[in-house]
Amino acid sequence: MKSLKMVVFYDNWCSLCIAIKEKIQRLDWFGLIEMIGIREKGIEKEISVPLEDLEKKMYAVIKRNGKYVSGLDAFISISARIPMFFILWPFLIISSRLGIGHVVYKYISEHRTIVPVGKCDDSFCKLK
Template identity: 30%
Template sequence: MKHVVFYDADCPLCSNARRIIERLDWFERIYWIPLQEIEKTEYKLFITQNRNVYDEIHMITSKGKVLKGFDTVRRVLTLLPISFPISLILYLPFIDKIFSPLYRWISKNRYDWFGRYDSPQQQ
């Protein structure tokens, strides 16, 4: 089973990050679902159970664990051969105390900084 990542297709930062990660996902371990299309998938209940899906990126791991925000970012980086060594640093003690708030700050301001697509991007 693949890891499932839910991303905001209206967000240029999120969509561009997904495109880059897809190119680096050489073993195709990640399946991406735009939040704007989640109703068309078997994961439609996920959005009602996780109310802040637009605030932070969410992931369901291949083992069924739900991750969000910085935890999703560092898990995704462990799945990519090229970023795996660097991703291990993100699991050091107290790293999340720095990067979780940083992630939330970037996420909160992403539309102000990068804009917003007028309609969902089909990719």
């Protein structure tokens, strides 16, 4: 089981992302997925992906081999580790191979709401 562990980097200023993170944590019965918010201080020490890219889509690192996956591929990797998501896995794979899943993921990620309430260090926060 240890070889299946992964670290997922999610946007902790996004209400949709937070809701998905909470569902994953509730259903991660085997403790295979560690969730880290990309808006935490020192995140650059955890992952070598620029913040601009982390803001666009979810990234994950497979601990066994250090491989990075992102976007729909990260969600596919998550679904392979959560028994309640197994039913989604074949559909996600097919949608990925057809390209439709990546289009849908990109649309959702570009239209999600970012709310940094009380979390801005600068005098101006860019809202999406």
